[in-house]
Amino acid sequence: MLEQIEQWIDATNIKYKTQRISCEKFASEFAGFYPVEFLKHAFYVVVDKIPKPDFPILREMGLGDFVDMDVAGITYKNTYYILPDAAKDLRVHFHELVHVAQWLQLGPDVFILRYISEIQRVGYNDAPLEKMAYALDEQFVSKGDKIDVPKYVSQTL
Numbered sequence: 269m270l271e272q273i274e275q276w277i278d279a280t281n282i283k284y285k286t287q288r289i290s291c292e293k294f295a296s297e298f299a300g301f302y303p304v305e306f307l308k309h310a311f312y313v314v315v316d317k318i319p320k321p322d323f324p325i326l327r328e329m330g331l332g333d334f335v336d337m338d339v340a341g342i343t344y345k346n347t348y349y350i351l352p353d354a355a356k357d358l359r360v361h362f363h364e365l366v367h368v369a370q371w372l373q374l375g376p377d378v379f380i381l382r383y384i385s386e387i388q389r390v391g392y393n394d395a396p397l398e399k400m401a402y403a404l405d406e407q408f409v410s411k412g413d414k415i416d417v418p419k420y421v422s423q424t425l
Contacts, residue, residue: 273321273323277321281345284315289312301416302365306368316352318341318349322335337392343371346371363402366421367397370425
């Protein structure tokens with residue numbers, strides 16, 4: 269199953285490769301939170317429909333609600349997909365970049381397994397990877413102390 273999901277993710281990222289936009293464009297907005305070097309290697313794609321793997325095994329594992337859930341964005345490795353309305357919202361970009369840092373720190377296999385396990389165990393809203401992303405995006409929008417997010421993620425996970 270892991271291999272199937274990762275192959276789907278890689279195929280999706282390749283399919284949209286020419287439409288990717290570098291997150292380096294957020295260097296000034298996210299200064300103090302994301303180093304420019306990190307942003308240079310993170311990308312987003314504006315899509316009308318968020319791509320999600322919809323394999324029968326995911327539904328059998330109890331992830332049907334997640335697969336069907338409406339989301340503003342989703343991250344696969346160093347690329348996240350975002351709806352047009354959400355593309356104007358820096359908070360959504362910030363949140364998805366936390367997930368880019370998590371993918372980078374954990375690696376694809378561990379991230380996928382952990383994310384699935386957390387959603388199965390406690391649901392989307394209480395999944396620790398999501399709670400971390402929401403806490404950090406809240407710190408950004410509330411103009412809290414600036415912290416190096418990728419460094420924080422690597423020290424926390």
